[in-house]
Amino acid sequence: MNKKIDRRIIKTNESLTSSLLSLMENRPIEDITINEICDLAKTRRATFYQHFKDKYDLLTYIINKIRLDYLVQGLNEIVDIKQFCTILVERSFKLFSRYRKLIKSSTSSPSFYLMEDIFTKEIMSAVKTKIDETKNFFSYPGSSIFLSNVFAGALMQVLKYSFKNGKEKEEEIIKELSLFLSRL
Template identity: 25%
Template sequence: MSKVDRRILKSQEAIKKALIELMSEKHFDNITIQDISEKANVNRGTIYLHYLDKYDLLDKLIEEHINELRKMCESACELDWIDATLIFCEHFERNYSFFSMMLASKGAPYFRNRFLGFLLEEFRKEVDVTKGKNQGLNEDVIVRFVSSAYVEVVEWWFMNGKPFPHQVLAEQLGTLLERNL
């Protein structure tokens, strides 16, 4: 794998940060490439060097975060539900501006759907309808129930300005996951 020039990474980070900041100021449809270039302090050509348009930029930003969550799942799979959920809640806290913009402000409904799809995929790996408390229940119903609840709770947490620390959110979500999966 070739090493990426730090100037390229710095420009890409500035562009992504500018998009998130702009989305807090106005609706995505009203943001132009010129707005992004001014906010990021880069030329429009620099943006087009890395992204096809603002939709490609948003898609790559979302994909980056989903991939990060996917990697976290790989390392958290051996943990109990509370400890595994703490890893995710710490990530939400560290990336507050992104997640609050994507969830709390409805800045990008596409992200919410991608986040839900990611959770559906991951929780499906954890469901066992052949024994225990979920025996005889429909796997799709359980997975959709748990995934939708998870997204809704995280979204509620951001929309309400993080009414309690992320550790409390992790403990409560982890406990609920443990009870339902």
């Protein structure tokens, strides 16, 4: 049975999320205080700490929410691992494009590595789960752990390459990566 979440909790989480994302567009998370997040969200510090341990816990919550809302939503029905991975690639590029300003402000800070690590683990988890679900129907050239690590690492490197080389290269890179996946 699903637990219903109080609307006030949802509203508070959304407000804190929006505030942190807004602040991170101009500064890395290390330079942002809990007070600034709370002031922008019109929330008390005590309320913040009822929901999150610290600002990094909030950041982890945001990345997980983004993953659930945008990245893997609706992918459960897809059985073909190549199609699954191709869609993950396309959605990952859309996410990086959508949050380009936030990512750009964080690239020189340690928070970038935290975000990258969380995102990479989420991709690895999604791919590993899909491989494990379909291993009785398809043969794979390695274990689900190995293949999910290779895919997630390659995707992160390609995303960083695209980010450094400009938005105009995205379509070309997505096509090349899709072609590569189709030949596996």
